[in-house]
Amino acid sequence: MAKLSFENIGITHLAGAVPKTVIVNRDYTDFFSKDVVNTIVDKTGVEHRRFSRKDQTASDLCFAAAEKLLFDNEIDKSEIDILLFISQTPDYRMPATSVILQHRLGLSKDTAAFDINLGCSGFVYGLSVAFAYANMPGVRKVLVLNGETRSKVYHPKDRKTAFIFGDAGIAAIVERQENVGKSFFSLNSDGSKSDLIKVDAGGYRNPSSPESLKEKVVDENGSIRTDEHGHMNGADVFNFVLREIPKSIKQTLAYANSTIDECDFIVCHQANKFMNDYLSRKLKLDNAKVPTTIEKYGNTSSVSIPLTIVDQLKDKLDGHRKLLLSGFGVGMSWATAVLSTKDLRILTIVEV
Amino acid sequence: MKENKLLEAFQEALELEGEIISLDDTIEDFDNWDSISRLSLIALLDEYFEVEVTNAEFDSLNTLRDLRDLVINKQK
Numbered sequence: 001m002a003k004l005s006f007e008n009i010g011i012t013h014l015a016g017a018v019p020k021t022v023i024v025n026r027d028y029t030d031f032f033s034k035d036v037v038n039t040i041v042d043k044t045g046v047e048h049r050r051f052s053r054k055d056q057t058a059s060d061l062c063f064a065a066a067e068k069l070l071f072d073n074e075i076d077k078s079e080i081d082i083l084l085f086i087s088q089t090p091d092y093r094m095p096a097t098s099v100i101l102q103h104r105l106g107l108s109k110d111t112a113a114f115d116i117n118l119g120c121s122g123f124v125y126g127l128s129v130a131f132a133y134a135n136m137p138g139v140r141k142v143l144v145l146n147g148e149t150r151s152k153v154y155h156p157k158d159r160k161t162a163f164i165f166g167d168a169g170i171a172a173i174v175e176r177q178e179n180v181g182k183s184f185f186s187l188n189s190d191g192s193k194s195d196l197i198k199v200d201a202g203g204y205r206n207p208s209s210p211e212s213l214k215e216k217v218v219d220e221n222g223s224i225r226t227d228e229h230g231h232m233n234g235a236d237v238f239n240f241v242l243r244e245i246p247k248s249i250k251q252t253l254a255y256a257n258s259t260i261d262e263c264d265f266i267v268c269h270q271a272n273k274f275m276n277d278y279l280s281r282k283l284k285l286d287n288a289k290v291p292t293t294i295e296k297y298g299n300t301s302s303v304s305i306p307l308t309i310v311d312q313l314k315d316k317l318d319g320h321r322k323l324l325l326s327g328f329g330v331g332m333s334w335a336t337a338v339l340s341t342k343d344l345r346i347l348t349i350v351e352v
Numbered sequence: 353m354k355e356n357k358l359l360e361a362f363q364e365a366l367e368l369e370g371e372i373i374s375l376d377d378t379i380e381d382f383d384n385w386d387s388i389s390r391l392s393l394i395a396l397l398d399e400y401f402e403v404e405v406t407n408a409e410f411d412s413l414n415t416l417r418d419l420r421d422l423v424i425n426k427q428k
Contacts, residue, residue: 043388160387221386235390235407242398278395 002187003255006131010177010340015069015347016170016310017061018297019052023151023166025298031157040163045273049166049298051151056352058089058147059097059104061169064352066105066145069171072347077106079140082133083113086126086146086302088330089153090115101145119197120269120329121187122146122302124337127325128185130174144172148301153199155225158218161232164272166298170306181320181340184256186248190332196236197330201227237329238275245328246283248336253324256338260285263324263338265313270294270304271329301329310346317344358420361400365393375417379410403427 025041025048026034041047052061062085070077083105085098098113107113112133116126123146130142147169154161201212212227225231253259260266266289268276273294280290291312293304300307305325309317321341328334355375363369366384379385390410397403403426405419413419 039388043391233407234387235394235410238391238394239404239406242394243404274391274395282398 002185003252004128004132004185004187005182005256006135007182008176008178008180009131009134009174009183010180010342011127011172011174011344012177013069013073013075013173013345013347014170014306014310015065015072015172016168016307016349017064017068017352018050018168018307018349019056019061020351021051021053023049023051025049025163028163031162032159036159037163040159043272043274044164045294046164046166046298047295049151050168052149052167056149057091058087058149058167058169059085059091059101059145061149061167061352062145062147062171063101063104064350065169066101066143066171068347068350069173070105073173073345075141075173078108080107080111080143081139082130082142083107083111084116084126084130084142084144085113086116086118086122086144087148088117088119088122088301089147089149098145107143118333119301119331120271120304121327121331121333121335123305124185124325124327124335125187125333126302127174127337127339128187128335131183131185134174134176140175142174144174146170146172146303146306148303150299150301153230155215155229157224158229158231159221159223160219160234161230164299166300168297168300168303168307170303170310172306177342180342181322182256183340184252184338186252186255186336188244188248188334190240193236193240193332196233196240196332197230199228199230237271240332241271241275241279241328242282244334245279245326248334249283249324249326252336252338258322258338260324262322264289264321265316266290266324266326267305267308268326269328270297270299270308272299302327310349314346314348317341317346319343355420357400358423359416361393361396362416362419365389365396373416375415375420377416379413379416379419397423401427
């Protein structure tokens with residue numbers, strides 16, 4: 001049972017970046033009728049999203065967030081001992097994007113840099129890794145970079161996925177912090193459901209080929225995609241979320257010897273509005289404590305939790321705060337954290 | 353289980369309030385039956401009956417009676 005706890009480790013700084021290009025979902029009608037689009041937007045709640053440029057990657061968004069984070073907070077780069085890059089949209093299949101970012105950010109060659117390949121659970125998983133490193137003697141600062149360009153993963157003619165996903169990147173510092181309090185993590189996985197959200201081809205099981213790049217009709221609505229685009233079984237993802245997430249949240253709170261009422265904010269992965277609202281209702285959450293960005297930025301996969309914190313909780317995390325974080329999705333993989341923060345400094349989101 | 357409650361859930365999920373539907377109706381014949389209304393029905397089946405119906409199970413159903421039987425079976 002992967003349950004971890006830490007004391008006197010905290011996130012001290014957080015910054016975010018989004019692409020300048022705003023997609024107005026109700027006008028995203030090149031391939032679908034206005035009626036269909038409005039029905040989808042009413043249900044999913046995704047009014048706007050950000051799309052990166054063709055030549056812009058997740059690491060570019062993280063780089064912009066990191067530069068602002070380091071500059072505005074006057075952080076000494078030589079104190080960064082570990083760099084993590086959390087993403088499923090890396091720059092290349094090799095080398096690891098984190099290593100490219102080490103050089104680009106002008107960090108020392110003494111920096112440990114590696115990638116973590118997880119989706120919607122990725123930020124909470126990555127945070128647990130950052131906490132574990134920061135807890136070790138001799139480690140000063142861990143730089144957590146978490147970015148996604150999910151707009152490039154899905155086909156604009158696939159009705160099930162064309163209107164949901166967007167792009168963003170964040171940067172965070174995790175380090176020792178006296179009297180911040182304790183934080184708790186619960187990490188889970190269920191590979192029996194690996195088909196629910198997947199890109200079938202382009203890896204080494206089904207390498208890229210002329211066949212994998214062919215557009216095909218994939219459902220009764222006439223949705224089109226290739227085998228190198230993502231697909232999602234939304235109904236069974238929802239079933240999975242209803243079965244596992246309330247249970248995981250309750251177990252993690254019990255492990256943390258805490259209650260939902262003691263948490264100042266509950267930040268869930270922004271999947272879609274319908275799913276998030278139902279989850280909130282099932283857990284009887286106070287809406288005032290549940291920040292959301294699904295309307296503004298859509299589903300940005302692993303970035304949606306920290307992006308929601310940056311966008312919605314700036315200036316609300318002075319002093320001691322307790323946050324419940326819940327990430328769930330592709331894998332299936334899910335992670336819950338009860339996170340203590342102290343004077344967490346959040347910068348205004350940059351547009352790049 | 354009350355048959356009315358199941359029909360009510362189906363009506364609510366597909367936004368068919370006021371329309372007359374019966375257990376003999378074929379699910380595929382409803383225009384609003386798509387991936388979006390499935391999400392609503394999953395939520396209502398969870399809320400009313402505490403059961404989980406998978407996508408493959410939905411695909412295998414013919415009439416609303418089949419859905420009722422499946423839900424009853426799952427509740428056992």
